[in-house]
Ligand SMILES: Nc1ncnc2c1ncn2[C@@H]1O[C@H](COP(=O)(O)OP(=O)(O)OP(=O)(O)O)[C@@H](O)[C@H]1O
């Protein structure tokens with residue numbers, strides 16, 4: 001019945017074509033490669049948040065904590081432990097996942113705004129640690145004096161440290177794997193239980209699902225990919241500062257999801273692209289760029305209540 | 319040994335006593351109706367059986383096992399499925415997806431990262447069968463939230479049945495329906511009761527449905543058990559007539 005439907009593949013083909021060819025046309029439309037890399041990194045972060053927000057129906061307002069843990073994890077590993085990008089990314093992602101796994105059981109019983117508020121509270125703890133622990137994290141000035149290292153595969157070395165285009169494709173490869181894993185999970189029986197929780201928690205519980213455990217699992221998956229995107233963010237900038245884990249950053253990720261469409265798989269990527277490009281363009285034109293982004297957000301929510309990609313909602317068939 | 323035994327259960331909400339010492343034994347394969355005026359405590363009684371509310375006092379036993387401390391989801395996994403007075407379905411998913419989710423859960427796949435290839439055909443056949451039985455095939459691709467009230471009810475009942483329950487609790491399955499829809503749902507319940515020898519407890523206001531389906535009837539009024547017996551005994555019972563049937567007629 002549900003055979004291969006070519007029309008369903010159109011969005012995937014369009015997204016991948018644009019992403020794969022980005023370095024070819026980015027300059028022509030007035031951008032630059034690093035801007036494209038930033039879109040992909042922030043897109044991965046927003047899509048990770050949306051695994052929990054859009055597909056499990058749970059609003060976290062503290063996801064920047066795991067983004068920041070990934071970022072500091074990779075930066076501190078390279079600076080203090082081993083000059084290895086790969087190990088740094090593993091440490092950053094692992095630390096983020098570990099923190100999420102531990103914090104998860106304390107919060108999965110909460111719902112709605114209470115869940116959101118407690119996630120902010122936990123995130124602020126990490127923020128203050130990064131801010132205050134000066135001699136290790138660099139405090140307010142950020143963690144400097146480290147750079148991404150070339151990746152040695154034994155038979156070949158990937159020089160991500162110099163050429164922005166090489167680094168872009170490195171980021172895109174990680175993005176592809178992460179996004180593929182999330183897509184497969186969402187199309188699995190497990191993923192359908194998460195969507196079920198979003199749709200109707202009581203019904204799901206009375207189908208025999210341990211709802212809190214499934215929310216914990218979704219939270220863990222979401223935060224792990226968030227930490228992974230945080231490592232890429234730090235590698236992109238060769239720098240990380242406490243703003244990466246501030247609560248406003250969490251809010252930015254939520255805005256990206258809402259802007260692009262929480263109910264569509266690629267929506268948060270579109271939201272991230274709009275946000276990152278607008279920020280880049282406006283912040284050089286006016287110091288009040290944040291109010292313009294706010295305006296765009298309000299207009300978008302008014303005209304596209306399901307997000308920009310929400311207009312492509314699947315039709316109900318007779 | 320009764321299949322489901324309820325011993326003297328009570329539920330207090332502060333000073334309000336919603337259920338006040340109700341006992342009931344349901345045999346395997348029985349269809350039991352619970353009736354009573356609005357606010358009699360019927361839904362609360364269901365919530366005590368399914369563990370959605372904690373007991374103030376009393377015991378609920380399934381096949382002689384005391385269910386104290388067992389969470390609702392675990393009770394479902396023990397074979398206790400239910401529907402709600404206000405339909406609980408997945409509104410933004412299609413009917414087919416609504417049925418597919420409990421089918422996969424019943425197959426033990428709720429944590430599976432993929433459906434094993436060897437089981438695909440079997441699961442698809444099960445989904446098709448449930449939709450056919452519930453009269454949902456013609457609307458398989460519609461969003462459940464857009465369906466008529468009667469179709470939503472049928473969808474919810476088939477979701478519960480997809481779990482292969484041993485005990486099915488239905489809270490006013492025909493509430494708010496026209497005659498045609500009521501008949502269709504009653505026929506559906508009758509069929510599953512007969513074909514699968516399923517134990518069913520249903521709350522129902524429509525007396526035609528009750529007399530048509532129930533082997534025995536339990537009457538509640540103001541949280542207390544008023545009478546219990548076969549449909550004929552209940553019709554003849556003067557207390558019931560005074561408190562309930564008389565008032566309704
Ligand atoms: N969670 C609750 N908190 C406080 N009071 C409640 C709660 N649930 C039910 N009640 C009260 O308990 C009494 C019994 O309610 P219940 O819903 O069980 O009645 P019912 O027999 O199902 O009625 P109906 O036929 O209208 O569905 C009512 O007075 C109701 O207001």
Ligand SMILES: [Mg+2]
Nearest residue numbers: 360361362403
């Ligand atoms: Mg009721």
